Amino acid sequence: AQSVTQPDIHITVSEGASLELRCNYSYGATPYLFWYVQSPGQGLQLLLKYFSGDTLVQGIKGFEAEFKRSQSSFNLRKPSVHWSDAAEYFCAVGARNTGFQKLVFGTGTRLLVSP
Amino acid sequence: NAGVMQNPRHLVRRRGQEARLRCSPMKGHSHVYWYRQLPEEGLKFMVYLQKENIIDESGMPKERFSAEFPKEGPSILRIQQVVRGDSAAYFCASSVTPIFTTEAFFGQGTRLTVV
Numbered sequence: 001a002q003s004v005t006q007p008d009i010h011i012t013v014s015e016g017a018s019l020e021l022r023c024n025y026s027y028g029a030t031p032y033l034f035w036y037v038q039s040p041g042q043g044l045q046l047l048l049k050y051f052s053g054d055t056l057v058q059g060i061k062g063f064e065a066e067f068k069r070s071q072s073s074f075n076l077r078k079p080s081v082h083w084s085d086a087a088e089y090f091c092a093v094g095a096r097n098t099g100f101q102k103l104v105f106g107t108g109t110r111l112l113v114s115p
Numbered sequence: 116n117a118g119v120m121q122n123p124r125h126l127v128r129r130r131g132q133e134a135r136l137r138c139s140p141m142k143g144h145s146h147v148y149w150y151r152q153l154p155e156e157g158l159k160f161m162v163y164l165q166k167e168n169i170i171d172e173s174g175m176p177k178e179r180f181s182a183e184f185p186k187e188g189p190s191i192l193r194i195q196q197v198v199r200g201d202s203a204a205y206f207c208a209s210s211v212t213p214i215f216t217t218e219a220f221f222g223q224g225t226r227l228t229v230v
Contacts, residue, residue, distance in 0.1 A: 004157065032215050036221070041223065042223055043118065043119065043121075043206070043220070043221040043222045043223040043224065044158075044206065044208075044221035045221075046218055046219075049215070051215065051216075090157065090158070092157075092158075094215055098214075099146075099163070099213030099214050099215070100146070100148050100163070100208060100210055100213055100215070100219040101148055101160050101162075101163035101170070101171050101174075101213070102160070103150075103158075103160065104157075104160075105150075105157035105158040105159070106157050107155065107156055107157045108157060
């Protein structure tokens with residue numbers, strides 16, 4: 001069965017600094033990988049997804065993520081964080097040829113942005 | 116086009132009462148998914164419905180929980196005789212098709228508190 005680990009519960013980053021949120025997954029085949037963001041009081045919004053091809057994926061709001069099969073990782077990065085990026089970030093994995101009912105989510109990383 | 120609408124946003128119920136959570140999918144979306152987020156955990160799949168049909172309820176507790184998505188109106192997640200352990204955030208998502216080549220859009224969630 002798939003599983004997702006987000007080892008950092010909280011991360012604090014200064015505004016303008018770079019950001020990397022970690023995500024490790026467990027899955028026997030090539031996974032479908034997602035990053036979602038949840039701002040306070042809002043629903044989950046898709047930031048980016050990886051299905052196949054180029055292992056560096058560009059998303060919305062200046063985010064990118066890199067799929068590293070050898071490390072079973074899909075870390076999210078942003079070169080310069082803005083105060084509006086403060087939110088909770090969820091990594092999720094899905095199985096090829098299945099649907100959204102099979103998404104497995106990590107426990108989330110809460111990002112705090114300091115002035 | 117309004118997003119996925121869930122109501123109520125917050126719901127307080129006493130032990131033993133019934134909770135009814137509503138989800139109106141995005142216009143044109145006929146696939147609905149319910150996920151539950153317990154405190155300190157990631158979102159976990161509960162049930163997947165199409166209009167008038169339950170497709171996959173493998174994540175839903177066998178007792179007290181039921182879901183429907185009628186031909187007309189919102190999808191309803193019903194929890195009978197609630198217990199403290201049902202306190203959680205319940206998220207609904209909808210999509211045009213169930214597969215990952217499209218996108219699922221999440222609602223803001225309903226926070227259920229059982230007192």
